[in-house]
Amino acid sequence: MRDDPPLDYYLIFAAAGDRGRGALPSVILVEEFLLRGDHTAAGIAGVEWTPATGAWRDRPALSRAIRTDALLRERVVPVSRADAADAYTMLGGGELPQEARIRAFFHDCQPLPAEDPLDLGSPGDEKRLYRILFAGDLHERGLARLRSALRLEPAGDQADPRAHVVGTATATAAGHTVTWELRRIGAGIAWCLDVTVNPGPGPDPGIGTLLHHHRQAIREQGLIPVTIERFA
Incomplete structure (x- = not known):
């Protein structure tokens, strides 16, 4: 039986500083790092949920954007699953789905480049x-x-x-x-x-x-x- 690590949760607010003013987020983003056998990252799968749609949908482009767009990142808060569950309930979603269910919504991912490790050591050095x-x-x-x-x-x-x-x-x-x-x-x-x-x-x-x-x-x-x- 596969033992998957916990997923990563993010709340995205309409404006920077909204969390400090007690506002609810406009988007819940859930991600999973996809790892190769040597523990490096092959890609990032991401799905979003919004109260406007009430549905989960693939958003690999959003996963890319929160890492490349500094202005968007000011509205993003990494949170625990418990905090995401509270926000999901307050936004009208009910009980946050279990992680196995959320993983079923992952159909695409933001790929990350794969390169062979550089040999920075001497012969016989396995560092x-x-x-x-x-x-x-x-x-x-x-x-x-x-x-x-x-x-x-x-x-x-x-x-x-x-x-x-x-x-x-x-x-x-x-x-x-x-x-x-x-x-x-x-x-x-x-x-x-x-x-x-x-x-x-x-x-x-x-x-x-x-x-x-x-x-x-x-x-x-x-x-x-x-x-x-x-x-x-």
């Missing part, structure tokens, strides 16, 4: 490097929460807005060493999490689970995941 890219910006409170959630140690001058690496952490499991770094890309443009896996002799340390957990932790602070790439 793997993943990058999870996020659109949007982090406020100081969100960054502080992430430092706690991802157990990040400060890196560089945190007061310098030009500092790219804002925190690092390392863990060891079954002889494998995993290091992750949270990086700022530009100013208010994007962020990424680089995860380096140095394989050991033990069983698989569950890198897929770690990537999912870290992606969700960052998404909870308002950033929108764009893709998961592998460079080595």
Whole structure:
């Protein structure tokens, strides 16, 4: 039996700041990252529900837009399933369908490019490097929460807005060493999490689970995941 990870939920408001004024969203968007066997992203499936139609429909173009359109992104709020369920009920939809039912509405997806990992190591070096890219910006409170959630140690001058690496952490499991770094890309443009896996002799340390957990932790602070790439 397939054990699917939870779906991602977003509320889209008619205007930026509507959530703070207590307004209801105009769209509920539900997404699923489609992963390859090496944990990289092959595409994003997305369906929307609106009170105007009262129906679920494929919207891969909307999934693309919230990642490329900065003005639209100001109206988008990543939320938990519980928050999405509350909004769905208040908008007149009743009880939010179970995730297996929502998945049945996925018929198309926004494809993501596939490339072979670059060989950045020496012969015999099996190191793997993943990058999870996020659109949007982090406020100081969100960054502080992430430092706690991802157990990040400060890196560089945190007061310098030009500092790219804002925190690092390392863990060891079954002889494998995993290091992750949270990086700022530009100013208010994007962020990424680089995860380096140095394989050991033990069983698989569950890198897929770690990537999912870290992606969700960052998404909870308002950033929108764009893709998961592998460079080595």
